[in-house]
Amino acid sequence: MPTDPPDPPRPLGPDAFRRVVRLARIELSEEEERELAPQLGEIAEWIDELRRWKGDGEEARDTASRTTETVVRERAPAGLDRAEALERAPEADDGFFVAPPIRRDE
Amino acid sequence: MKDLHRLAATEIARRVRRGDVTAEEVVRACLDRARATEPEVHAFLHLDGDAAVEEARAVDGRRRRGEDLGPLAGVPVAIKDNLAVAGRPLTCASRMLEGFVAPRDAAVVESLRAADAVILGKADLDEFAMGSSGEHSALSKAGGARNPRDLERVPGGSSSGSAAAVAVGSAPVALGSDTGGSLRQPAAFCGAVGLKPTWGRVSRRGLVAFASSLDCVGPIARSVDDAAVVLSVIEGRDPGDATSVEWPEEAGGSRLEGWRVGVLRRDLDGWEASEEMERSFAAAVGTLREMGCAVDEIQAAELGVLEVAAPCYRVLSAAEASANLARFDGVRYGLRVPGETVEELHRRSRGAGFGAEVKRRIILGTYALSAERRRDTWAQAERVRSALRRSFHRLLQEEGRHALVLPTTPTTAFARGERSEPLAMYASDLYTLPASLAGLPALSLPCGRGEESGLPASLQLVGRPFGESLLVCLGRAFEDATGREDVATPEASRDGVAGRT
Numbered sequence: 001m002p003t004d005p006p007d008p009p010r011p012l013g014p015d016a017f018r019r020v021v022r023l024a025r026i027e028l029s030e031e032e033e034r035e036l037a038p039q040l041g042e043i044a045e046w047i048d049e050l051r052r053w054k055g056d057g058e059e060a061r062d063t064a065s066r067t068t069e070t071v072v073r074e075r076a077p078a079g080l081d082r083a084e085a086l087e088r089a090p091e092a093d094d095g096f097f098v099a100p101p102i103r104r105d106e
Numbered sequence: 107m108k109d110l111h112r113l114a115a116t117e118i119a120r121r122v123r124r125g126d127v128t129a130e131e132v133v134r135a136c137l138d139r140a141r142a143t144e145p146e147v148h149a150f151l152h153l154d155g156d157a158a159v160e161e162a163r164a165v166d167g168r169r170r171r172g173e174d175l176g177p178l179a180g181v182p183v184a185i186k187d188n189l190a191v192a193g194r195p196l197t198c199a200s201r202m203l204e205g206f207v208a209p210r211d212a213a214v215v216e217s218l219r220a221a222d223a224v225i226l227g228k229a230d231l232d233e234f235a236m237g238s239s240g241e242h243s244a245l246s247k248a249g250g251a252r253n254p255r256d257l258e259r260v261p262g263g264s265s266s267g268s269a270a271a272v273a274v275g276s277a278p279v280a281l282g283s284d285t286g287g288s289l290r291q292p293a294a295f296c297g298a299v300g301l302k303p304t305w306g307r308v309s310r311r312g313l314v315a316f317a318s319s320l321d322c323v324g325p326i327a328r329s330v331d332d333a334a335v336v337l338s339v340i341e342g343r344d345p346g347d348a349t350s351v352e353w354p355e356e357a358g359g360s361r362l363e364g365w366r367v368g369v370l371r372r373d374l375d376g377w378e379a380s381e382e383m384e385r386s387f388a389a390a391v392g393t394l395r396e397m398g399c400a401v402d403e404i405q406a407a408e409l410g411v412l413e414v415a416a417p418c419y420r421v422l423s424a425a426e427a428s429a430n431l432a433r434f435d436g437v438r439y440g441l442r443v444p445g446e447t448v449e450e451l452h453r454r455s456r457g458a459g460f461g462a463e464v465k466r467r468i469i470l471g472t473y474a475l476s477a478e479r480r481r482d483t484w485a486q487a488e489r490v491r492s493a494l495r496r497s498f499h500r501l502l503q504e505e506g507r508h509a510l511v512l513p514t515t516p517t518t519a520f521a522r523g524e525r526s527e528p529l530a531m532y533a534s535d536l537y538t539l540p541a542s543l544a545g546l547p548a549l550s551l552p553c554g555r556g557e558e559s560g561l562p563a564s565l566q567l568v569g570r571p572f573g574e575s576l577l578v579c580l581g582r583a584f585e586d587a588t589g590r591e592d593v594a595t596p597e598a599s600r601d602g603v604a605g606r607t
Contacts, residue, residue: 012473024428024472025435025449026465027457036462039528040469046529047417047474050486056410056493075345077210077311084209090442099437102448 011044110135112593115181115278115332119222122180125169129162129180133224136182140227140276146257146596148248149271151187152195153227158182161224168222176221177335183218184271184280187228188235189323190312191215194225198314199243200233202440202459212312213347214281214323214340221339226277229267233461234431235283235316238291238534240266241522244461252522254594255297255561259519262292262534268326269296275593279327279336283313285320286419287514287538290550293326294564295519297552297591299581300326301333302538304572305545306351308337309344317426318349320419320542329590330551330581337574353572362398362583368501369403370512374413377406377536379516382556386563387513390553393587394511399580404501404510411493412540416532418494419539421474421487427464428471434459466528491543498544502570509573509580512537514550514564541568549577551584552591562591 012020017037021028028036082095091098110132113121121127137155144150165180185191188198190208192215197203215225230251232242239260240250251266253259254274261270265282269292272280282289284302293300301324308323315321325336344350369391372379379387395401406412436442436455443458445451460468474483501507515534525531541548546568553565565584569577 011479016473017469020469020473020476023476024465024468025432025452025456026460026468027453028465029457032462032465036466036469040466040473043420043466043470043528044473047421047470047483049414049417050421050490051482053411053414053486053490055489056496058492058496077346080209085438088206088209088439090436090440097437099448100444100446100451 011048012041017041111139111275113278114329115178115327116335118181118278119175119177119179122165122169123175127180129165129224130159132180133158133162133182133226136226136276136278139274140271143254143274143276143596147252147254147270147274147276148246149229149251149267149274149276150184150227151197151199151230151243151245151267154194157194158224158226165222165224176223176339178218178221178223178339181223181279182226182277183223183336184226184229184268184277185215186231186265186268186280186282188231188283188314188316189215189281191225191228195228196314197228197245198234199231199245200459200461200464201244202434202456204245204441206439208312210312213309213344215312217340217342218281223339229265229271229280229282231266231268232264232463234314234427234464235264235285235288236427236463236467237263238287238531239263239520239522239525240270240292242461242463253296253519254596256519257596258521259561260295260522262295262515262519264288265292265300265326269293269298269300272296272298272326272328273591273594274596279325279332281323281336281340282326283316284322284324284542285317285423286542287535289322289324289326290514290538290548290566291535294514294550294552294562297562297594298326298328299330299333299552300324300550301337301574301577302541302548303337303341303574304353304547306349307341307353307547307572307574309342309347309350311344311346315430317423318430319426320423328593330549330578330585333549334574334578362580365399365580366507367394367399367401367580368507368510369401370510371403371405372512372537373405373407376533377412377516379513380518380556382558383513383515383517383563385557386554387565390565390584390588391511393584397583397587409497411490411497414490415494415540415543416536418487418490419535419543420470420532421483422491422543424467424471425474425484426471428468428475431460431464431468463528494540495544498540498546498568508569508576510568512566512568514538514566518556518559518561518563537566541566546571547574547577549581551581553584553588
């Protein structure tokens, strides 16, 4: 007999919010953080309704009816050449995209 | 020729092919209409009149040389600015992509050109197609497009500019995208027709991805026939998009006898429509009965899944958005704000480039996919989606209904600034999300006016997979029985007058 998972802590408190923002790689101003943190907390509580849904006894599937999977060969269209790609780069040098080092001490 | 901007797309193409009017005359009429109304409506982010006239002249030249013209000969089309048009801006109404120029045409734009349509301009949208009001455009100089039926009201979103341009007569048809209702809801608010195709029927190559398992490209028009002809041009398997498919044809027919239509009763907490929308919808259902449809009722609560459709959609679309928008990192294209490390550059660029709603969704998606939450949030949402698909399959195929009907939106167009809280805004998509989650085709069309607001009310027909021809047949008959919305006149809306033919 499956049992319900234990109740987790409040879905998205301030610490969890900051951690998720860091994972999302988005810098927020203090003002944005003050506005977004409670909004996201409220949204996270709302989507928590999903946990309470008991299901219909079936597993997740891609389609409602049984279908035959078809493997479609994808034909990649001609891509951009180097000059076209670099034309749209925020910063390029000597035929390459320019990015800062991964770590500050490199 | 007077009032060319009022003509239907099918009529424009017929006249251009016959030589009764030139494509250039039609395009100039639409450009004149846009110039007259844009100061109030703000439907376009980029309107390149010279390029459009040049394209129209090319179509006229082909006719003079005796070449056969396509089904959209000389028809001006507004393109939502999340679809690529070669050599034109592609911004998604975001500071992140301000100044970006598309190197290629989207597949649907290639198809339009092959049908001799003319690309008129790029229509405004909620940033990255995330929004339900049109107020979340970061690049609109006016804070987003206005509803031409009432300039104090929102046009809906995210295909806000596409719907506004069509309703006001700046373009007979437009392309938009629909992830959770972004074609149908703005079409409904502006008194236009919106057709979301079955997922996979239309290629998404060249569409800036939001939530790939839900995104669809489709038309907004002023009549069902016009929406149908645009769909017939853009549909079909595209080798450049592995998710586009061929499908078995389903006969549409022209007789409505024997048609079974299920009315989805909205008997769930939070699912109530406004009283005026309920009255308009009840009258529309009465019309369907008079047309010969056998109508029965389905209680939404009995399905046991629709009550969680909205959080399911929010989780799945946000999770996919967080992955799709990871490409905007300040390195390969788009806005760059310098940083000392790559991570700092990413965080600063994304912090400065994305607006508040996009940030909310990326953060929510990251949360839903985090190790602690993935199982009871994202995976649970996938289970809900599967159950919802099974429910619709039972209602349509197993129980033999040709379509399900419900209003497109719970209310008519709401006032600008009225829904500043995200959860209040998300409620406007409640009736469009189920068809998106189930991957089904859905047609939204006007069904009279709200008695109190005087604004367009809307009827939504949800069909079987690849059953668009059935929806078009039913929608066309409904339109014949009830009439169509006329081109909006913003000056008349100020005086409280609006037309319906």
